[in-house]
Amino acid sequence: MRYLPLTDTDRLAMLARIGAPDIDALFADVPEEARLSGPIPGLPMHASEMAVEKHMRQLSKKNLAAADAAFFLGAGAYRHHVPATVDHIIQRGEFLTAYTPYQPEIAQGTLQMLFEFQSQVARLYGCAVANASMYDGSTACWEAVAMAGRVTKRKRVVLSGALHPHYAEVVRTMAKFTEDEIAGASPALQSQPDNAGLIARIDDQTSCVVVQYPDILGRIPDLAEIAEAAHAKGALLIAVNTEPVALGAIKSPGELGADIVVGEGQSIGVGLQFGGPYLGLFAVRDPKHVRQMPGRLCGETVDAEGKRGFVLTLSTREQHIRREKATSNICTNSGLCALAFSVHMTLLGEKGLRQLAAENHRLACAAADRLAKVPGVKLLNDSFFNEFTVLIDGDARAIVRQLTEQNVLAGVSLGRLFPGHSELANGLLVAVTETTTEEDIETLASALEEVLA
Amino acid sequence: MARYFTDEHEWIDVDGDTATVGITDYAQGQLGDIVFVELPGAGTALSKGGDAAVVESVKAASDVYAPIDGEVTEGNSALEDDPALVNTAPEGDGWFFKMTIGDASQLDGLMDEAAYKSFCDSL
Numbered sequence: 196m197r198y199l200p201l202t203d204t205d206r207l208a209m210l211a212r213i214g215a216p217d218i219d220a221l222f223a224d225v226p227e228e229a230r231l232s233g234p235i236p237g238l239p240m241h242a243s244e245m246a247v248e249k250h251m252r253q254l255s256k257k258n259l260a261a262a263d264a265a266f267f268l269g270a271g272a273y274r275h276h277v278p279a280t281v282d283h284i285i286q287r288g289e290f291l292t293a294y295t296p297y298q299p300e301i302a303q304g305t306l307q308m309l310f311e312f313q314s315q316v317a318r319l320y321g322c323a324v325a326n327a328s329m330y331d332g333s334t335a336c337w338e339a340v341a342m343a344g345r346v347t348k349r350k351r352v353v354l355s356g357a358l359h360p361h362y363a364e365v366v367r368t369m370a371k372f373t374e375d376e377i378a379g380a381s382p383a384l385q386s387q388p389d390n391a392g393l394i395a396r397i398d399d400q401t402s403c404v405v406v407q408y409p410d411i412l413g414r415i416p417d418l419a420e421i422a423e424a425a426h427a428k429g430a431l432l433i434a435v436n437t438e439p440v441a442l443g444a445i446k447s448p449g450e451l452g453a454d455i456v457v458g459e460g461q462s463i464g465v466g467l468q469f470g471g472p473y474l475g476l477f478a479v480r481d482p483k484h485v486r487q488m489p490g491r492l493c494g495e496t497v498d499a500e501g502k503r504g505f506v507l508t509l510s511t512r513e514q515h516i517r518r519e520k521a522t523s524n525i526c527t528n529s530g531l532c533a534l535a536f537s538v539h540m541t542l543l544g545e546k547g548l549r550q551l552a553a554e555n556h557r558l559a560c561a562a563a564d565r566l567a568k569v570p571g572v573k574l575l576n577d578s579f580f581n582e583f584t585v586l587i588d589g590d591a592r593a594i595v596r597q598l599t600e601q602n603v604l605a606g607v608s609l610g611r612l613f614p615g616h617s618e619l620a621n622g623l624l625v626a627v628t629e630t631t632t633e634e635d636i637e638t639l640a641s642a643l644e645e646v647l648a
Numbered sequence: 649m650a651r652y653f654t655d656e657h658e659w660i661d662v663d664g665d666t667a668t669v670g671i672t673d674y675a676q677g678q679l680g681d682i683v684f685v686e687l688p689g690a691g692t693a694l695s696k697g698g699d700a701a702v703v704e705s706v707k708a709a710s711d712v713y714a715p716i717d718g719e720v721t722e723g724n725s726a727l728e729d730d731p732a733l734v735n736t737a738p739e740g741d742g743w744f745f746k747m748t749i750g751d752a753s754q755l756d757g758l759m760d761e762a763a764y765k766s767f768c769d770s771l
Contacts, residue, residue, distance in 0.1 A: 486684050508706070 259599065261467055265635040265642075267562075269582045269626020270411070270607040271332065271359050271437040272470070273462045275551075276630055281464050281538045290534055305530070306505035309493040312537040319442050319540075320456040321449025322478035326490040328533040329475030332459030333365040336405065336435050338477060338489045339455040340366055343403035343431045344375060345487045351400045353430075355393055356380035357410035359437060360612050366405070375402075381616055384586065386577045388416040394424040401430040403455075408434045408448055409441055411612070413579040413624065422452030431455060439463055439476070440628075441580040443552030449480045456480070464539030465532045474532035485509070490528060551629060555581040559627040562636045566625065569640055571647035575622070582626040584609070587647070591623040594646055603642045652715065652755055653764035659739055660715045662755065670743040671703060671712060671734065674768045679705040682734040687723035687745055694718055694747060696754055701744050703734065715758060717750030 206218070215221050222230065234240055242250070261274045268274070285291065289304055300306070309327040316325035329335040340352055352375050354363050363379055370377050378396055383389060388410055397404055404425045409415045422432045434448030436458035448456040460474035461467075479488060486509075494508030543551060559581040567574045571588035587594060591608035598605045609622030627636075652660045657675035661668040676682065686702040694700050694714035701712040723745045727733055733742040749755075759767060 486686075 264602045264604045265638040266604045267606045267625045268604050270624050273628055274467055274630050275462050275628050277466055278542055281535050284538050285535050306493045308534055310505050312533045315540045316476050317478050320478040321447030322456055322480045323482045324485050325478035326488055326492050328528040329477050329490055331473040331475045332437055333362045335457040335475030335477045336362045337365050337369045339433045339457045342487050347402040349400055349402035351376045353396045353401050353404045354379040355406045356382040357388055357412055358405055358407045359411050388414050390420055397428050399428050403431040403433050405433045408436055409580050412584040413576050413582040415578055418448055418451035440552050443548035444556055454480055460536045464535035472532055474529045554629045558631050562627045565636050565640045569643045585623050587621050587623055590620050597646055598642050601642055603639055652758035654715045656713050658715050666746050667749055668743050668746050673738045676735050676738040681705055682731045685727040685731045688720045690720055692720040716754040718747040720745050720747050722746045
């Protein structure tokens, strides 16, 4: 895109044409007190490029990057090794510059890539159909809730207490505008999720039950039992997954009866990058629900000459077609992140994903065993994939802060995730991936031993 | 049995107290291959000119409006399995829904077949 600066002469010509004596006359409708007079306080007017670079470098030193610490943060965003090939391929001009396809059939490469992506997500989730990605896991979660409302024509949503609190917050925020009734709960620090309590909250007005798998405490709920109970009341089961690598080791939510499976795809192909952009995954188990799905779907077909081609099969519920009646709040798919996911997934293959999952689990078990030996630390979970909760003698939030000083990012404290739930304050969520070394685990354990002594 | 047409390309067959509503052959021709029809449930109250159903082709979704006031008594369940009926038999088996006639005087404002034909010719 070209940048065309305006000269003073251009400005004068435009003002003369519309009959305004000066620029202030154009903004006469803006109250005087709302206008900026002079420079913005605290922000310098300008500096040389070199000086700005130097300043920004100084600022960036305040960050503690994942690679520079013993790193155990997770809670919905995971540090994994992304092969260099992924970055190389997604930066090719054909991919990097191709934006959302509004004249889609021209962009055959983009459509084929989205088709492959959908196939991978559907398979990973054990579902019939996946869409061409969404904004992120939490908004995909809301879209699933909205979709369940359309399918069941009901407005009562039951959230598991062990759903990621940020996801629950997105659902609550959006529900203010759709007037869905949200029946939430708080998590309890128990070794197993409270399925019976969750099931008891499902009634014949419930549109859906939203369950995270593995859940926010790292536990792995029995989805089949919840699916059965939900279906018995005519409600849908929405399974939320924030760590897709886990599905290389545990059964897919679709296989266990979840009707809609959504989640965050960041783990595969997309780095942490201090918080985004991320990638929403969305799939439905039963093809009959495909018409109620948000977003766009790419399909495979043949052209008039019988050659294989790809088309945007379903996008009639999106903003550019349905305007104000679009059923999706966020229609733009995260194309480049979806591509990164797809390239990484292709490099892994099915066997590779299983091996990666096994390695994550092995290291997580090693970490859990080691941490359980630290006096003042107790392992909460009976079972987990690569993330688990430990209970610490003391406020986990303060301990995390303390350890940061020693370049140890110990985990995400439940006090940070659930402010206002003081009964959870001693919980610490520890995530381990293939990037975690035995040395990192030892560093964390000894640091904890020291601060808890 | 009298048949009326709207300028939004719905047809309405009046038979005693009930009416059957669908979209015209002209409308299905403009839309192309119909892939999905969303019908109102029985008991839905309709008001003339308001949204009643949605018809989707591959590239477009269009609203179908209620030609008169009334209440839906039945949707055409055959369209759920075979929405292409709207293409093959738009003014027969591809009907959308049946409704009660809330205000018979509203029918006077609609077109008859000859008027609708010349309306389409003028488009």
